[in-house]
Every structure is written in C-alpha cells, then in structure tokens.
Amino acid sequence: MNFISPPYLHAETSVRRVMNRVMLALLPGIVVYTALVGVAIIVQILLACFFALLFEGLFQKLRGRSLASLQDGSALVTACLIALTFPPLSPWWLTVLGVFFAIVIAKQLYGGLGQNPFNPAMIAFAVCIVAFPALMSQWPAQGLYLPLSQQMEVIFGVSPRIDALTAATPLDAIKTALKMDSFTGSIQELLKSQSLYGTFAGRGWEWVTTAYLVGGLFLVQRRVITWQVPVAFLASMTVISLICWLVDPTRFSDPLFHLFSGGTMLGAFFIATDPVSGCATPTGKLIFGGGAGLLAYLIRVFGGFPDGIAFSILMMNICAPLIDVYTQPAIFGMRRGGKKKEREHE
Amino acid sequence: MLQKLFKFKGGIKPAHHKAESRGTPIAAAPLPGHLVIPLSQSAGEAAQPVVAVGDKVLKGQFIGKAEGWLSSAVHASTSGTVIAVEPRLMPHPSGLATLSVVILPDGEDRWMPLQAPDYKNMSLKSVLQYLQDAGVVGMGGAGFPSHVKMQDSAALGDLVINGAECEPYITCDDRLMRERAGEIIAGSGIIRDLLQVKRVLIGIEDNKPEAIAAMQAAVEAAGETTFSVVAVPTLYPAGGIRQLIRVLTGKEVPVDQRSTDLGIQCFNVGTALSVWRALNLGEPVVSRVVTLTGNVEQPGNWEALIGTPMNELLALARPRADTDGVIMGGPMMGIPMPACDVPVTKGSNCLIARSPTLFPPPPPEMPCIRCGACARACPQELQPFELYWWSRARQFDKAREYHLSSCIECGCCAYVCPANIPLVQYFRFSKSEIRAAAREQKMADSARARFEFKQFRAEREKAEKAEKLARAAAAQAAKLAAERDAAPEGESGAVGDAADAKQAVIAAAVERARVQRAETDSRDA
Amino acid sequence: MEILTAIVVMALGALTLGAALGYAAIRFKVEGDLITGKIEAILPQTQCGQCGFAGCKPYAEAIARDEAEINLCPPGGDEGARKLADLLGREFKPVSGGGDGEAAKPKLTAIIREAECIGCTLCIQACPVDAIVGAARQMHTVIDALCTGCELCVKPCPVECIDMAPVPETLATWKYAYPVIPIKSVERASDVSHNVAAMNDAESSHQKVA
C-alpha cells in the first residue's frame, strides 16, 4: 500500500517518458552519424548502454537498493551521450572506462539520479581526454568508410593502431595550425586546401550537427527542455566568434563554422540542458548557457584541448548551484504591488 | 461583466469531473442514526461543552461555548438527547480524537424558538458577537471564524465573494449559487454593509455558466449596483484567495501581508449564505451542502446536518463495492479520512468515495531530476524542487529561505511531477517541523528564564542565609563571651534534637508511603 | 660568520614581531565572548545535566572553551548537535552514538502520583525550571506546560511517586510524518476495510428505510 496523500490526481508524465523523449530526439543524429562513419557508432552505443546498466545495477545491489531505478532510462541517455562524444573508433575499453567514471564516480557516488553536481557524460569525456589524449582525438578520416569487420577489429582488436585511418578534426587542424609559428596563411585556405572538410564545418559532420539541431528543436517543442539554455549557448558562441572573426578573419573562423562543428549542437541541446547538473531558474539558465557557450569557444580556440564543450559545461556545472542561489525569481507577492521585503516573515 | 481580468502564473487544468454531481438539485439528507458534533470546528480553540449526558436538546441549541475570540460556538444539529460528551475521531489527517457531543435524534428535528436579531440597529461589535455565537465560520474548508474576518473593517475597498470552486469534483457551491443565489446576494449585501466596502466582486469560474447566470439575475433582482459577477477563467487554483484577488483586481497580496492590508476581504459563497441565515432568520449553522461523488452510483449534493457520520451520508450516493476510503475535500487538496464514520463538519464541502481504480496509488517515488515542471506550475511562483530538496534532507532553515511558508499546498507541483514525488506531503512535514521547532524554542526560552531566576533566587537565599548566619554567629559569640561561665552544652543539644525529629518525621512518611504502594501493588496483582 | 648573521637576522625579526604582537595584545584587548550566548541559544534549556554539566549554561561555556564535545545533549538530539556543528565549524557527531536515523526519544513530562505525595518539597527544590508547585506537607503537582522532562525530580523523591510519562499528542503538537511508505500500513488498511464494511451496512439500512 502506498502513501496516500493529496493530490490524488496526477498528470500523465514520468521520468521514463522524459528520458525516452531525449533518446528519441537523439535518433536523427545517430542515423546521420551512422551513415557517415558506419555501424561502429551503433556498436559503441550498445556497448556503452550495456555497461552503463551493468555498473548502475551493480552499484544499486551494493547499496542494497532495488533495481527499479534501472528503468528510468537516465543511464541509457548518459551512455548514448558518451558514445556520441567519444571517437567512433575508440577501443572498447576506453568507452567502458568512460561509462564507469560517468555512472559510478560522477553519478552513483552522489546518490544516483538527480543528485550529481556534474554531468556524468562530460566527466567521462574529460577524464578520458586528459588520460588518453591521443586515443580521444583519433577521429576517422573524413569520408573514409571502413568495412564493418575492420571497424570491429579497431574497436575490439588487441593492437588497434590505425593512425593512417584517422585525421585531425577541423577544429583540431585549425588549432594546430594556429599554434605553429610558421603558419602564415589563413584558415580558410587551410580548410579548402585539405579538401577533407566540407562546405561549412567539415564534410558530413555538418549534417550530423544539423540532425542534433533538429532533435533539439523537437525537445524544445515538446517542452522536455526549455529554450533558455540552448538559445543562450548558441547566442554567446555566435557573438564571441563573430567578434573574433570580424577582428581577424584570417585567424578565426566564422560563426557558422563554430556552430556546426564539434559538439556545439549536442552540447547546446542535450548536454548543457541536463536539468540535474545545470541551473534551474530561468535567469540562471540564461547565464549557464551563455557561460558555457563562451567558455567552449575560448577553450576550443585558445585552450589546449580540441573541443571545449565538455570542459565548459563542467565549469558551468561548478557554478550552477551558486548561480541558482543568486537568481531566485521573486515569488508571488514579492514583485507587483508589494515591496521587495526580506524573507523571514512568520 | 466588462471587467478587466488579470492572470496569475502557473496553475494546472485537471479534468473537471463536475458533470457527475452538478446535475441534480440539492436534497435534504435524512436524519442519521446519531450525530457526532466535534467541538473543535474553527481555527481557534475548541469550544467548551455546555451540555451534559442525558440532556435534551433542540435543533439549533447552544452546546459548545466559544473559547476565546478565534473560537466559534457549536450548536445541536437536530433535536434529541445527548448520549455522550467524549473524545471522538475527527475529520483531520492526524487521526486524533477531539471532544465531541454525541446526540441521539428524537426524529422530530424540532427547532428551538428562533428570533432574528435586529442587526441593522446593532453595533458592529454586537453583530460580530452574534455571528460568533451563531457559529458562522468559513464554509470553504479552512473554517476560519467569519466574525474575526469582519472585525477590522477600516479602509476596506473591495469585498470578494469566492464562488470559483476550482477543485475538480466539487459542485456544492455551484448548486448553492444556482438554487440560493438570492440569499447569497443578500448575505453578501449584509457583509458589504458591515464592512462598509464600495465594491463587491463575485468571482465564479467560467465552467459554471448556470451559476453565473443565476447570480447575475439575483444581483439584478436585488437592484444592487455595487455588485459585479465576474466569470474567471477556469484554471486551478483560481479559487485560492491570493490567486482570485490577483485575477479580479490585478493586485498581488504581498507575502508578508494579508489581503486586508490591500483593502480586500474575501468570503466564500457558502459563508455569505450562513451570514444571511444567522442574521435574517436567527438560524445558527447546523447544516451544510456536501457534494457526494467519486466512486458512487448516484453523485449529487445533499444538505447534511453537521455531525452526520460520513459513511451514513455517503451511503445516500450508493458507493460502489470497491470503495476503500473517503476523502474530505477535492482530489487536489482533500484529506484522507482516518475512518469512514468521522462526522461531517462545517468545512466538509465534498466527500469523495475513494477506490483504487478512481485514484490509483501513485507509482513509486523517483528521484527529482530538477526538471522545473513544478516551478512552472506553482501558482505562488515558488521553486518546489528546491523546497523538496531541503525538506527531504530535513534542512528546514534552507527550506524557509526558499519561502516554504508561502506554499499554499494546492498540489499543482505534485500533479505535474514526472517523478511522482508527494511534494505537498514533504512541504507539510517541513512546515509542521518548523512550527514545532518554534514552539520548542519558545518553551526553551521560558525555561531558561525560569532557570536563571531560580539560580538568582538561590544565590540571594544563600547570601541572606550567610548574612543571617554571620549575624547569629556574632550574636552567639557575644552571648558566649557574656555567659562564658554558664553551661554551653544545652543549646547545641536542642538544635540536634530538632534535626533528629525532622528526620524521624520523614522516615515515618517514607514508611507510610511504602506500605501504601505495597498495598496498591498487591491490589494490581 | 654566516651562522651568526643568520642568528642575528632571525633574532631581530623575532624580536620585532614579538614586540609588535605584544604591543598589539595590550593595545587591542577585547573582553567578552559572543559564542557562549549563541551556543546556549541552541541548547534546549532542559537543565537536565545529562551532559555532565550543571545545566545548559555551564555546558555552553565548556563548549565555547573547547572543553566539551558537542554531542552530549540528549534532549537536543542530533538536530541540536548538527546546529552546534554548523555554528562552531566542527564535525557533526550523532548524540546517541548509534545511527543518526534513530527515532528521537519521545518527549516526557513528570507526573506526581498525588495520593502518595508526602509534601516533602524535595522535588520542588530539584526542579531546575520551577515547574513543580506545592508547599511543605501539601500535595505537589507538576505544571505540564512548564516541565522540560529532565527527570531531575525523580531521584530525590523519597517515596518514588514521580513518573515520567510521554506527552500525549494534541492537535497543537501533532506533526505531519516524513513522507515515506509506512511499513505498519497493514493495521491502517484493515481499519479502513472495517469501516467500509460499516459503510455498506449503513447503505443497506438506508435502503430498508427507502
């Protein structure tokens, strides 16, 4: 018998449904991604999902809790995000390691769903890119489509050395070029000269990010996420990249490139919008999104890592509780009509 | 009708479920087998019983005297014999018993002689006294004594008559307005005159077109020009006082103030009717209209005597076989009754027969994911997920910082929560813990004051004794010096004797008590 | 030579700093402490002495001097210890020594079995908060509202006529429970079903009337 308390009526919602919608919104991105790089990404997703459930289940057992929490779908969303942010041909153990850090360290140690201060998937990414920088920047050369058997060999093989098959991402290439003192040309020329990169953000990749954008808009439309975070995220990134681009177009790429390359769309719609580790107040969400967009640009352009989404979001995760404290909206009876009196009545 | 309306943020639109019970007219419920009339039916102290077992009472006879200004009188709901004055289970979530008068009806339902007061020529104070003695309290559910709400009438501008009835299932005010609009308007007119307000706004949700029409017609029939009947958009909880005032006047009652601070006072339609009955007919509150609905064959509205056991009343609507409990009030804020035979009180606007199919038990509580749905639904614009976070961890100071005290427990947050968290229950828990802590703090402060005073007293006594001893010693020394030759032994011996005698008395008493206890022990065994 | 320079330099430095500090200690002397009052405000003022000190104030002073643990006050419970930990920046320790989920002891109040009272006034003297009234050779009684439940009056009574009883719950003191699924709901459930049976009985009796 359950605890009986008002209200006895309940709207048709559940955490499971929220998570399912997020997965559904990821689907277009996954499909385009698969078309681009092959089945490897599906294998990575399945791998991550399996281990995410395994780790979560083991931990729940260890704590003597019921396994019912496996059904909420949150571990699966985290697993998908890990698989989608890691290079598709990363070795299996790297994915599993990422999942371990995400599920056990970043999530379950804090008490599980709803209580983690950091985004688990981004912790996984950050840990792995700090510990295995080479493996984590081993992206398949654009346009190179490996047969399935070879992809499996790379993922599960004993000695997956595929340097020949991988290449730097456009973001990485630009940064490397900028860091070299001998670099004199403009980045536009660089990108064109390599012919690997597509029309505005690397061949094929812009379609993946566009698919993420479509999924993200679906989430906004379904009210699974609110507009504040993605809008602020994309706006701040547009503004800062526009400023830099206008100042020196030969050294900085245009806003469109930044919006559609790397993890921008995934970050703006799927990762920064994580309500658990993000801000909850409307103003707070704007600050959170804006800050994450800005930091992501700074780190990806000036910092030491190929993409800045993970670090910028973790950074904002750190700030989120404090932002929430200082952006509490006025409550009913504190704004219109009434003076803004201090709390502590009664 | 051409009134500019305002909006409040949040709110939800659950299915109304009003059609079931609104169709049939109000019928008088038959006399029950016995009546249990709780003496605690207002926000203040429980009334003091003025009848004893065996007394014959008439309908409307005074049986409970108000105890203090916040309390309200209680009357016999029918004629009959008092068969018990004892604690009985009351319709309260605590499941606690309260002193109640149990009446066995004689079947005649005979009124005591009624005499309407000449209220127009009475002072405000004596009118209010009369209302207190007539047991007029808010009929919306909270049971706040009406005379208290009328006492500070200075600088009031608007009177709001609340006919919103925003909770699903409930239709008693709807029927009341359709059938007794004239009386309600007359009662509102009396309140208006007592409070000397300029404008009367009657707010009714627009899902009750018949009630709006009836009230409109009654206003026109009475020729009242200060009245306006306003259809407010159907949005739960539009019937909350602060929300209704916002919708009707655009004013937001500040969190640390009452509506009267803005010059607005608010009464329920049922209360207006009670006022009219009390002052025009001299009738105290002995009955009320109750909606019987939920898992029943024949939902409807009944005029029930205060004190009617709920199971007897609900039987009129013929509950289905799988009924497993009663809810008093609506499905959003109603209270699960500790038992089915608790009595109907002045605040019982609706009884819902509960069944597992009608209100399925909530799925297990999941962790909060801070999705913010509750914050968007909250009509008080709070952050329920923050309140929950701190309430769950029992960090009540934090919960207070997030304005827990402004929560009206309307249940919107729990309604929309995807994690099925019983948020309202957490908030009630927190609130009562905070209240208890404040009470304990007060007790601790007074205990400290008494302790410090006792210590101060002890110090003073010690000082006085020391002084006395010193003086005595000095005197003794002087005496000794004077009578050095006389025998010094006798006096100290006398003192020792006195002490011994006292010891002996105590020892004897101890012995006596031991014997006594041994006797009682053996009796018990 | 170098060592000598070192010693001289350090000695000079130490001397200068010492002099400055010494001067400051005299010049900027302050008296009184704020913390004892704050600690005492948290203590429940039962004056029961279960902490091993002669009342709440001495205990507060001992805590302020860092001579006592913060978890010695059973009436204050874990909640009180937590507040003290917050105030003083110390680590929280549960009072009972057991797990902190343990239910708090119910609040007690002293009751004098008046028939057995011999009027010795010993309990009146023992009561730290003046909650017992009476005079010598007259019956004594406890004022419920003032009793802190410290049990200090129980021992002194020569005829053992003082009991400690839990304070009965009233509407004013009733609290909503922490929202968890109650394990003892079986009893409640049977209660309800019994009542439903009663309701159905009432229904049939009504039908008979009709």
Place this chain on the structure above:
Amino acid sequence: MSHYFFLLIGAVLVNNVVLVKILGLCPFMGVSKKLSTAYGMGAATTFVLTLATGASFIIDHYLLMPAGLEYLRTLSFIVTIAAIVQLTEMMIARTSPLLQQVLGIYLPLITTNCAVLGVPLINISHGYGFMESLIFGAGSALGFSLVLVLFAGIRERVNAADVPPAFKGVAIGMVTAGLMSLAFMGFAGLDR
C-alpha cells in the same frame, strides 16, 4: 598592462592555487560547508595573502637576499605570516566587531594555510617583481576565494543528497574537489 591582466587571469583560473596547484586544501575542505562561512574565509584569505606576498617580497629582497640567507626563506616567511595574521586578528577584533564576526574564527586558520606560504615561494621561484608579486598574490587569493565559494555552493547541495554512507561528508567532498580540478584542466593553455 596586458601582461598584468594575463598574470591575474592566470593566477585566478589557469593556475588556480587550489585546483591546479593543489595548495590550501585544508581550509578548502574545512570551511566550505556553508556559503556564508566560505565568503568569510575567502575575504580573510584574500586580505592576508595579498599582505603576505608583499611582506615576504620585502623581507626576501631587503633582508634575506642581501645577507645571503635565502635558505631561511621558508622559516622566516612562516614566522612573518603568523605574525601578520595575529596582528590582523587583534586589530580587527578591536576596531570592527562586524568584520570580527565575519572573519573572526577564520583568521587563525589562515596561519596554517599552505597556500599563504606557497604563493610567496612561487613568486620568488618565478622571479616576480614587487608589483607582479602583489598581483599574483591577489590573483591566487581571488582564485582561492572563487573556488571556495563555488565549492561551498556545491557542497551545500551535495550534503543534502543521498550519498552512500561510506562517502558522506569529507569523502564526497574530496571526490567533488577532484572533479572540479578536472574541469579546471580545461583552462590549461589559456593564459598564453
């Protein structure tokens, strides 16, 4: 000017004294349970650290270096810092009861804060001048205060979370600090 600016930013974020240099962990863990106390500690540390960097620069340059006593740096810095803290505490206690209430209990803690000793030593090993030392000191102190306050914000929430009993309190605080440190690695390379 921009040199000083980057020095400041570098000290606050990129070379954050707590999360990157891993100095001053003791007060970082100890005084971060509540936001209000974190603010107090941050303010006190900023004040003392700035003062300490200045004082230690002077001592190093005008006392130890001329006398060839560089090996006594650590010792003399500790003594100086302790004295500064004590002096500050006494002066505050006397002059401003308000400040005393805010900073009072934290000031003695700073004496044993290794960040306060570490930053002057880093200054000297980097060969910073007086102005640079002051800016680096103030930047480090601001960085300390910043992460302390952010950490307190997180800890207030985490302390109410359903953390496994074995990890309650300081343990989960350490995990959180580690993850924060991980996030701050993202700033690496930004100061150039």
